[in-house]
Amino acid sequence: MPNTSPKLRPITPGGFSGSETSGHHAEVSPHIIELTPSSHEVFPNPTIELEHRRELGGGSLPLAVVGESFNETSSRQQAWVAAVAMRADHAAATAVTLRETAITDRLSEQGLRRAA
Amino acid sequence: MLRKTLDIVLGRQAADYLLGAMPQFGGNQYQKIEREMIAKEAVVGATVLGQAPAGHTRQFFCLDNHTWIWNEQWIDTHGKQRSHQVQYDVRPDVILKRINGGSPLKLGDQELINFDQAVSRYYHEVATKVYGRSVVTA
Numbered sequence: 633m634p635n636t637s638p639k640l641r642p643i644t645p646g647g648f649s650g651s652e653t654s655g656h657h658a659e660v661s662p663h664i665i666e667l668t669p670s671s672h673e674v675f676p677n678p679t680i681e682l683e684h685r686r687e688l689g690g691g692s693l694p695l696a697v698v699g700e701s702f703n704e705t706s707s708r709q710q711a712w713v714a715a716v717a718m719r720a721d722h723a724a725a726t727a728v729t730l731r732e733t734a735i736t737d738r739l740s741e742q743g744l745r746r747a748a
Numbered sequence: 749m750l751r752k753t754l755d756i757v758l759g760r761q762a763a764d765y766l767l768g769a770m771p772q773f774g775g776n777q778y779q780k781i782e783r784e785m786i787a788k789e790a791v792v793g794a795t796v797l798g799q800a801p802a803g804h805t806r807q808f809f810c811l812d813n814h815t816w817i818w819n820e821q822w823i824d825t826h827g828k829q830r831s832h833q834v835q836y837d838v839r840p841d842v843i844l845k846r847i848n849g850g851s852p853l854k855l856g857d858q859e860l861i862n863f864d865q866a867v868s869r870y871y872h873e874v875a876t877k878v879y880g881r882s883v884v885t886a
Contacts, residue, residue: 638818638820638832638834638847639859639862640797640818640859640862640863640866709856710841712860713841713842713843713856713860714840714841716843716860716863716864717838717839717840717841717842717843718840719864719867719868720816720836720838720843720863720864720867721813721814721838722871723810723867723868723870723871724810724812724813724814724815724816724838724867725813726871726875726883727789727810727870727871727874727875728810728812728813730874730875730878730879730881731782731785731786731789731879733879734785734878734879735778735781735782735785738781739777739778739781
């Protein structure tokens with residue numbers, strides 16, 4: 633499905649972009665969005681932001697390196713995909729756990745508990 | 749048996765009180781609250797992807813431990829409701845996306861970087877803004 637695929641757009645150093653689509657969804661035009669104040673609130677401390685970028689892999693994600701053999705590049709890319717998958721699973725697991733805890737708390741407030 | 753007998757004799761509420769038990773709920777109530785929580789996450793998640801184009805309604809959220817959803821709806825220039833739903837399936841060795849239930853496509857290169865950043869930001873934003881928890885960054 634070339635050229636019709638919605639794609640997540642990158643977070644750029646000077647701003648944060650949304651989504652992009654192309655092809656028949658012409659009305660969904662790519663555009664760059666500046667970081668909002670609320671986005672900065674998450675990282676009020678530059679050191680924390682730096683640490684966060686490090687956690688994300690920053691700009692050092694192992695894209696293809698000139699001079700590497702195909703197998704080396706392929707192996708690095710597989711490792712990269714595995715690392716992204718692990719981070720995504722961790723993020724999802726955390727969100728799901730927080731969600732379940734919040735639901736249980738809400739139900740407890742209502743004097744209910746989940747059926748065993 | 750005892751429980752049934754007490755229910756009949758005393759009534760359910762009194763039996764609950766007597767047995768120190770909290771009334772149970774069915775799956776519907778759990779799911780109802782779960783949907784509410786996901787809707788809240790989806791609103792915060794939408795901001796992770798940036799500001800939606802004018803007239804668009806955007807949602808981005810994790811459905812379960814391995815599935816992420818990006819949903820977007822808008823009215824086109826002909827007044828017709830349009831939407832796309834992108835589902836990301838995270839597997840240990842590959843991340844697949846399906847657009848409107850179509851064939852799976854491998855995520856790679858820049859899009860994989862974008863996904864990585866989006867889910868990591870989601871993790872922080874949702875924990876903070878929806879659940880009031882601060883998350884430790886390694």
